[in-house]
Amino acid sequence: MSKLFEPYQLQTISLKNRIAMAPMCMYSAEDDGMVTPFHVVHYATRAAGQVGLIILEATGVLPEGRISNKDLGIWDDVHIEGLKQVVDGMKAYGAKTAIQLAHAGRKATVEGEIYAPSAIAFNDAYKTPTEMTLNDIEKVIEAFKQAAIRAEKAGFDALEIHGAHGYLISEFLSPATNKRTDAYGGSQENRYRLLRQVIDAVRSVWDGPLLVRVSAEDYAENGTTMDDFIVFSRWMKSQGVDLIDVSTGGVVQANINVFPGYQVPHAEAIKHGAGIPTSAVGLITTAIQAEEILQNNRADLIFLGRVLLREPYWPLHAAKELGEEVTPPTPYVRGW
């Protein structure tokens, strides 16, 4: 039996395999953050393709925290019903479901004021953000908490906090973007404070599986490093985080050398350095490559991004390649 098709127990939920769909913005929501029929079809199709865990794209916990005005929203109860339809579509095909709760910080491109730990623009094309007051920070923490309550009402099995890619939480974690001199800036412990408070707020209303996505390497001078993230991940583990979804980059624009599995060493270092389950993501496209990562205990789950946009039935190809019997739920997919 392959590792890729071995079930995985993620806290209280059982995943039928180790294949997860990485969160990917589809820029297809209504301007007010509402789900459209596209989302129902898009996510249910990957569920029919036998993806074990599907993580919905970055979904704004506040309207000013969206990357674009076509992002999904979860800042109001009005969003619950649409999200529930997306969840029901995925569940009908046997996938476990998660949603990425997000705030874009200085990388928001929406109308009006945008917010960040310090008043430094991402680049010339972006607005200069307003440095957040302590009240602004409290508002964000409360927004993550309310979003978690709404996600539970929509029926999600798991939650992921977006702490990566140079968005708000990542901006607080990184000394490259956090120049604050108060309790939220400076030392590792201070830069971690917002994430800690967000995790605590979410955990106060959510007992289920909790994932956090991080950028374990900023690729920036004076940015965060793997060593920082091993420390942060130990803290996250002690706060009841179940799995770290390990990505890299995004806090500054950097030309980095990407190649198949380029982020796997980060997932491996955090898994062993902090003693917490991790997922690996980034140019993982073949069953053999995914299987190698799991067999060598370098990560616990395989997150797939673009390959699942191109090929929603990727797990069925992978099953054939690894000699596994996997029966898709619909005659249409079975005949493929």
Ligand SMILES: Cc1cc2nc3c(=O)[nH]c(=O)nc-3n(C[C@H](O)[C@H](O)[C@H](O)COP(=O)(O)O)c2cc1C
């Ligand atoms: C179209 C697109 C949208 C993305 N949106 C998100 C997102 O909403 N949240 C996130 O954390 N990462 C996002 N990512 C990054 C992916 O989750 C993933 O980490 C990245 O694409 C690398 O994996 P891959 O090589 O398998 O595509 C996005 C990537 C793409 C291609």
